[in-house]
Amino acid sequence: MSDASRPQPGSAPRFLIRGGLVHDPANRPDPFLGDIWIEDGRVVEPPADETGFLRVDAEGLVVMPGGVDLHSHVAGPKVNAGRRIGPHLARRLPAAVPTIHATGGLYAALGYTTVFDAAIATGAAAIAHMELDELPILDKGVYLLAADDAAVLDSLAKSDDASTRRLLRDAISGGRGWAVKVANPGGASFWKHGRRGDHHDLDTPLPDHPITPRSILQRLAAAVAAIQLPHPLHVHTANLGLPGNWRTMLETMRTFDGLPAHLAHVQFHSYSGGDLDEDSFGSGVGPLVEWFNAHPSLTLDVGQILFGETVAMTGDAAAAEHLAHATGMPWMSHDLHLEGGCGVLPIAYREKSLVHAWQWAIGLEWFLTADDPWRVVLSTDHPNGAHFTAYPALMRLLGDEPFRREALARIHPAVRSRSPLGQIGREYSLQELCIVTRAAPARIAGLPRKGHLGVGADADICLYRPDPDLSRMFALPARVFKAGLLVAEDGELRAVPRGSTLTAAGTGSFRADAR
Amino acid sequence: MTPPVAQSAVQALPARVCTACPMLCDDLTPGTDVPQNACETGRKAFAAGLAAHGAPGAEAWIAGSPSGLPAALDRAVDCLRSARRVLVTGLAAATMEGVAAACDIAELLAAAVDSGHPDGFRATGPTIARAGEVTASWDEFQDRADLVIFWFCDPSRSHPRFLERHLPRKRHCRTISVGPDEIAPSIPGCRRIRISQSAAPEAARVVHAMLAGHGLPDREPLIAACREIAAAIHGAVCVAIVTVLDDPVGIDAWSIVHLVRTIAHERPAFQIPLGAGIAAAGPNASGAAAISTWRYGAAAAVARADRSGGRFRPAESDALRLIERREVDCVLTLGPLPAPIDAALAESGIAAVRLVDEGAIPAQFQTAAAVQIACRPAQFGEGGTMLREDGRTVLLEPFSAASGRPGRAAVLQRLGHLLTTRLEPAAGGGKSP
Numbered sequence: 001m002s003d004a005s006r007p008q009p010g011s012a013p014r015f016l017i018r019g020g021l022v023h024d025p026a027n028r029p030d031p032f033l034g035d036i037w038i039e040d041g042r043v044v045e046p047p048a049d050e051t052g053f054l055r056v057d058a059e060g061l062v063v064m065p066g067g068v069d070l071h072s073h074v075a076g077p078k079v080n081a082g083r084r085i086g087p088h089l090a091r092r093l094p095a096a097v098p099t100i101h102a103t104g105g106l107y108a109a110l111g112y113t114t115v116f117d118a119a120i121a122t123g124a125a126a127i128a129h130m131e132l133d134e135l136p137i138l139d140k141g142v143y144l145l146a147a148d149d150a151a152v153l154d155s156l157a158k159s160d161d162a163s164t165r166r167l168l169r170d171a172i173s174g175g176r177g178w179a180v181k182v183a184n185p186g187g188a189s190f191w192k193h194g195r196r197g198d199h200h201d202l203d204t205p206l207p208d209h210p211i212t213p214r215s216i217l218q219r220l221a222a223a224v225a226a227i228q229l230p231h232p233l234h235v236h237t238a239n240l241g242l243p244g245n246w247r248t249m250l251e252t253m254r255t256f257d258g259l260p261a262h263l264a265h266v267q268f269h270s271y272s273g274g275d276l277d278e279d280s281f282g283s284g285v286g287p288l289v290e291w292f293n294a295h296p297s298l299t300l301d302v303g304q305i306l307f308g309e310t311v312a313m314t315g316d317a318a319a320a321e322h323l324a325h326a327t328g329m330p331w332m333s334h335d336l337h338l339e340g341g342c343g344v345l346p347i348a349y350r351e352k353s354l355v356h357a358w359q360w361a362i363g364l365e366w367f368l369t370a371d372d373p374w375r376v377v378l379s380t381d382h383p384n385g386a387h388f389t390a391y392p393a394l395m396r397l398l399g400d401e402p403f404r405r406e407a408l409a410r411i412h413p414a415v416r417s418r419s420p421l422g423q424i425g426r427e428y429s430l431q432e433l434c435i436v437t438r439a440a441p442a443r444i445a446g447l448p449r450k451g452h453l454g455v456g457a458d459a460d461i462c463l464y465r466p467d468p469d470l471s472r473m474f475a476l477p478a479r480v481f482k483a484g485l486l487v488a489e490d491g492e493l494r495a496v497p498r499g500s501t502l503t504a505a506g507t508g509s510f511r512a513d514a515r
Numbered sequence: 516m517t518p519p520v521a522q523s524a525v526q527a528l529p530a531r532v533c534t535a536c537p538m539l540c541d542d543l544t545p546g547t548d549v550p551q552n553a554c555e556t557g558r559k560a561f562a563a564g565l566a567a568h569g570a571p572g573a574e575a576w577i578a579g580s581p582s583g584l585p586a587a588l589d590r591a592v593d594c595l596r597s598a599r600r601v602l603v604t605g606l607a608a609a610t611m612e613g614v615a616a617a618c619d620i621a622e623l624l625a626a627a628v629d630s631g632h633p634d635g636f637r638a639t640g641p642t643i644a645r646a647g648e649v650t651a652s653w654d655e656f657q658d659r660a661d662l663v664i665f666w667f668c669d670p671s672r673s674h675p676r677f678l679e680r681h682l683p684r685k686r687h688c689r690t691i692s693v694g695p696d697e698i699a700p701s702i703p704g705c706r707r708i709r710i711s712q713s714a715a716p717e718a719a720r721v722v723h724a725m726l727a728g729h730g731l732p733d734r735e736p737l738i739a740a741c742r743e744i745a746a747a748i749h750g751a752v753c754v755a756i757v758t759v760l761d762d763p764v765g766i767d768a769w770s771i772v773h774l775v776r777t778i779a780h781e782r783p784a785f786q787i788p789l790g791a792g793i794a795a796a797g798p799n800a801s802g803a804a805a806i807s808t809w810r811y812g813a814a815a816a817v818a819r820a821d822r823s824g825g826r827f828r829p830a831e832s833d834a835l836r837l838i839e840r841r842e843v844d845c846v847l848t849l850g851p852l853p854a855p856i857d858a859a860l861a862e863s864g865i866a867a868v869r870l871v872d873e874g875a876i877p878a879q880f881q882t883a884a885a886v887q888i889a890c891r892p893a894q895f896g897e898g899g900t901m902l903r904e905d906g907r908t909v910l911l912e913p914f915s916a917a918s919g920r921p922g923r924a925a926v927l928q929r930l931g932h933l934l935t936t937r938l939e940p941a942a943g944g945g946k947s948p
Contacts, residue, residue, distance in 0.1 A: 077906055086644060095812055099824050192753075330644060332643060337651075
């Protein structure tokens, strides 16, 4: 065996990561001191003959699988609009919406090796893939907003399940998608054909189809399960950002009734207030997390906000208009033919804003009261809640209770006094942080070779220096390997390989022939 | 009368997409002759392309003299390598694949890039950043609008087939033309409301004030005209306001975006912001802007091609300014340039590497350092992708009965390869973050 503390960048050698504290929650419940053997970009069994294996000394380091961002916005026309709508934010380092190349480099330097863009219109899939092909290092995929397609809505309205399955299958195959996303079920119809300013619950019929949002959710989830996509229906439910929308979220969860579904950016859907609640804007997490904890078919990502300036972008045009009207910010919107549309605008989250402070506390409340980290994914809905480079700061908020208490002391006093956050002492362990950033998102996304370090796994591996300051620890991995290549070291890129595009059609489970 | 087609080389013309302008009409009647359903500009472009197709002629010109392609590429590499600062522009002439190859070259040379998008030349900065934009695809406009207001524009002049192809089909769709006397789309039943061109921003402000219930200025007869517009908007289900870009400063654009935004808060509404149309320098202006944005963070006027985020300098690093100020000493242009830039380039004597459509006569830029390379027009090229002005993806089919000349993407890829092999390893741009 050769001794090589630094494998050469740009090649995929056979090597051994030796003596690190390995966090591999998918295979071992507790961290262990051990070795990871790598060959041809995969984790392999310890070889009988160790000749030719380089050795990477990881003694004193923490070893984790590469991060998996299950819900982000990194490519496509609305991301491009986000780059243009805030030139002042583009001049920051990092830019609020980085270039596609910078996105790959920044994610990799952070230890993330897989990312999904969570909202691509089917008609924009070709151009989005053209852009994603230029995303370096990371493996990447897209969720298609097929639920907004006119033909799919027609089939849903006619209860023609066979046609729905066929149309979804065709959309996923043609658009090289990984999953189906619904952004505000039926929302495009309400936006295009309804009265502005009306808010609808899940049982309000669409203005142009004899179907309700609840039926759309039920039938879509069933269809996605039937064609065996790797990831269940990805659900951004109705009334995003509105006071009192916790009721809509609760009804959404009830709707699935045992069907698998992934609830996106739940923070934005967990607000009390409005006409039906006694108090003004606040947290509606309590009843939601109770239901969530009791229903293992559901998974979620949080969509945490962190304070600062960013750009909001969504396939839910009505939500964007509501936010634009409330804030007066420049607002970009584009309606697509026979599909939905999108909305984009800059936004600044401020500690002293009552609403923003509540949003911050509500996201953390979700993280800290959901029982099972295997059903929870760390996300900021980049860039909506915060930039993905803020993930280490979020990890410290979860894993360092005194730090969280200090942060809580700075926010709006009304939230400090009314939020249950101050009474929650839970701290995420490193193993739990590994779950919500790697193991769980990989499992929920349906990536059997990601998020773990067992034999056969992709050699997407991070080495971290242990540090009581979790933000510092996770912001600057000592080394990051992607498919066995050293791609980043102490924040500097060492190699810029091309990642793979993850498509459902490339998996064994997807039933391309489902009828 | 269109020139005859070189039938020996052409069995059938599969081209269904017209690349004469950014409308990218994709309904051309395939056959063996110039499609009669194209507009006059499209038919001329199609006929010129066919006439040049397979016709004898030089592959390239160096300083005005015919040359073979390899020698021209060598000379182009020399020009680009020896320049202190290069500008890459004219991107709208190429497919997305060609634009990507040109941007690769720009990154190798740390060149300035100007796609020609209006973001780059508006003196006060991009309108989208100041006011946003509320828009829809053209097909969506056609399906939904029941009130169409042509706001100081006549699309039939800039986009000859726009009204034929995309005017809403709703039975009770109303159309209103707002503007000076000479603006009048040829639409039966279109209501004319005359307002002078100089009053365009004020008219938008007054209609906005009427809709929002704000106080009104004492400006009859503008008030009366605007009251009619506001009343029509009040009575509509879905409002579309069609505009044509002719506003280098951005005040008109800013004012109309605010008006559309106000309407859209009350009822479905959007703007249909048409670009330069047949006056555009190339068919793929939107595609060029898209790639520039995802690579450099800005749609145009990028001071230095850097994939980690180029320096965006609107009104500072646009092609015209860079050439006029002699801030560049070599220009790589993928196609025709707007007349002011063309003139400035001719006057400057700056070295130019130009990709021109086959059949084009190299009358200009015959300076010692000028290289011109003949390429198949996109319509008769190796296929590829373009973006229509409203963002819709349009696929170009490869033209099977191709002439021996390469398309732009192929030329740029060869040029990039030659540059890569001849440049010092340390000379690259595109630093990683």
